[in-house]
Amino acid sequence: MKVNSIFFLILTLCLSVIFGCNSLKKVDFKNPVDTTTKQIKLQTKQTYHLKGVNVFASNEYDGARLNGFKRSNDSTATVIISPENGPINNSAYYSFKTWSNTPKPFYFTFQYPKGYKHRYVPKLKINDKWSVIDDAQIIKTDSIVTIKLNLTRTPIIVSGQELQTSTDVKQWYSNVLSGKENFVRLKNIGKSKLGRDLPVLDIYKGNKKEKPIVVLLTRQHPPEVTGFFAFKEFLKTVISDSGLSDRFLSKYRVLAFPIMNPDGVDLGHWRHNAGGVDTNRDWSKYHQPEVKQVVTYITQAGKKDKARIILGIDFHSTYEDVFYTNKIRKETTLPNFIEEWFTALEANIPNYKVNEAAGNSNSPVSKGWFLYGQKATGITYEIGDATPRDKIKLIGKVTAEQMMNILLKTKTNY
Ligand SMILES: [Zn+2]
Numbered sequence: 329m330k331v332n333s334i335f336f337l338i339l340t341l342c343l344s345v346i347f348g349c350n351s352l353k354k355v356d357f358k359n360p361v362d363t364t365t366k367q368i369k370l371q372t373k374q375t376y377h378l379k380g381v382n383v384f385a386s387n388e389y390d391g392a393r394l395n396g397f398k399r400s401n402d403s404t405a406t407v408i409i410s411p412e413n414g415p416i417n418n419s420a421y422y423s424f425k426t427w428s429n430t431p432k433p434f435y436f437t438f439q440y441p442k443g444y445k446h447r448y449v450p451k452l453k454i455n456d457k458w459s460v461i462d463d464a465q466i467i468k469t470d471s472i473v474t475i476k477l478n479l480t481r482t483p484i485i486v487s488g489q490e491l492q493t494s495t496d497v498k499q500w501y502s503n504v505l506s507g508k509e510n511f512v513r514l515k516n517i518g519k520s521k522l523g524r525d526l527p528v529l530d531i532y533k534g535n536k537k538e539k540p541i542v543v544l545l546t547r548q549h550p551p552e553v554t555g556f557f558a559f560k561e562f563l564k565t566v567i568s569d570s571g572l573s574d575r576f577l578s579k580y581r582v583l584a585f586p587i588m589n590p591d592g593v594d595l596g597h598w599r600h601n602a603g604g605v606d607t608n609r610d611w612s613k614y615h616q617p618e619v620k621q622v623v624t625y626i627t628q629a630g631k632k633d634k635a636r637i638i639l640g641i642d643f644h645s646t647y648e649d650v651f652y653t654n655k656i657r658k659e660t661t662l663p664n665f666i667e668e669w670f671t672a673l674e675a676n677i678p679n680y681k682v683n684e685a686a687g688n689s690n691s692p693v694s695k696g697w698f699l700y701g702q703k704a705t706g707i708t709y710e711i712g713d714a715t716p717r718d719k720i721k722l723i724g725k726v727t728a729e730q731m732m733n734i735l736l737k738t739k740t741n742y
Contacts, residue, residue, distance in 0.1 A: 352620070352623055355692070355701040357691060358688075359691050361691055363613065363616060365603040365616070366605060368603075369413060370595070371393065371596070373387055373388050373392075376396075376397035378399045381403075382429050382430055383426065383434055385407070385425065387423075387425075389425065391493045393423050393424070393488075395408050403433070403434060405434070405437070406436075407422065407424065409421075409422045411597070411598040413604045416600065418444050418445065418447055419552075420444050420446060421447075421488040421596065422486070424487075427482065428479035433479070434476070434478075435467075436475050437473070438475075449461065450466075450488070452486060453491070489645075492556055492593070493593060494587055494590040498527070500560060501514065501529060502514075504560075504563065504564055511531060511577060512567055513530040514528075518617070518621040520589070521603050527587065528625060529584040531566065531577060532580070532581035533577040537634065537635075538634050539580055539581040539635055540580050540661075541626070541630060541638065542580055542638065543626055544582060544583070546642070546643035546644075547588050548644070550589060550592040550596070552643075552645035554712065554717075555711050556586075557721070558643055558711050558723060558724040558727070561725050562643075565729060566582055566732065572729060575732075579736065581633075581635065583625070588619075601616055601618055607619050608693050611693060611697035636661055637702040637704045639661075639662060639706075640694060640702070640704055640705070642706070646710045646712065647712060648710075648712045650683045651666075651670070651684050651707055651709060651710065652687065652707070653707055654688065654695060656688065659703060660704060660705050665705050665734060666684075672733065672734065673723075673726060673727060677722060680723075694706060
């Protein structure tokens with residue numbers, strides 16, 4: 329064989345590896361973000377003992393975040409919290425367990441690195457029950473937050489949001505799909521960077537061929553559990569025993585990803601995955617294994633079954649309830665969906681006003697991937713950090729019912 333032909337053969341092989349069966353269509357965005365793997369700093373897992381005052385604090389459980397614990401004086405400890413890496417947005421998440429051998433009131437002052445401040449109102453888990461800390465237990469001096477707890481031998485978990493670890497999530501979906509295995513198919517599509525399961529619930533009734541696909545995502549950002557609470561209620565409604573659900577799932581297929589970033593969740597991260605990256609900026613080149621495998625599953629489901637991906641909803645949390653939408657709608661598979669959905673929500677949730685922020689997805693976020701990559705409707709569904717949990721349930725339920733109603737009425741020409 330001539331040198332030239334060997335070169336050509338190698339080139340062909342290389343190209344087929346790059347563009348061949350494993351090829352995933354990359355999506356370009358106006359403002360690219362470098363999502364190659366970055367270093368993260370792990371917490372030292374330990375139980376701290378403040379001698380003299382006999383107070384303990386521990387981060388030895390999944391979802392904990394406690395980077396240091398020091399005695400400030402006889403009645404106060406400093407709780408040192410830092411993120412997994414930076415730069416990172418201000419999702420100053422914390423979670424620790426504390427107790428004392430001698431019952432006493434004790435104060436805890438939160439300390440974050442420069443540039444970050446307290447965000448989450450503490451949730452307390454006492455005797456297996458979560459509650460929001462009482463206002464009277466919080467002391468604010470400028471932006472420094474101190475809380476007062478009555479310590480006993482029974483540990484109290486103090487957490488930015490209620491813990492929803494990968495184990496909790498698994499327990500939840502195992503329960504909710506129990507008895508519905510004939511139409512809710514649980515699969516593990518692969519592993520996270522550190523080897524945790526990446527589950528999907530693949531939901532439809534009858535034949536999946538050419539059934540339009542709705543994608544539901546959540547927990548890209550670990551502390552955003554209020555978005556996850558809405559996701560839970562939404563999913564529960566989609567797979568309920570109602571006639572609406574039955575008709576919907578006979579016509580549509582739902583791919584629901586209940587935990588996109590299990591490493592970040594269990595490591596108590598503020599925002600990133602174990603690759604030190606915001607996965608919701610990786611929907612362009614898929615450098616991170618979690619996004620890459622989810623995108624592969626979604627696109628292959630579409631290709632194999634000749635089905636269009638028509639709608640993607642990504643559940644998050646922020647300071648308030650808000651729907652981030654794309655301004656571009658005409659060319660999508662569901663040009664009128666957003667308007668009809670919001671009108672229906674206001675008509676069906678008492679005293680509810682939709683808060684919409686429409687933008688063009690300039691950064692590589694999932695809602696932009698649905699738009700530019702699939703010509704589908706993409707929505708970032710945000711629930712406020714402090715939205716009452718009962719209200720989240722109602723919003724989660726009605727948003728699902730109205731989505732199903734509208735899609736059943738929509739003429740399918742995709
Ligand atoms: Zn988020």
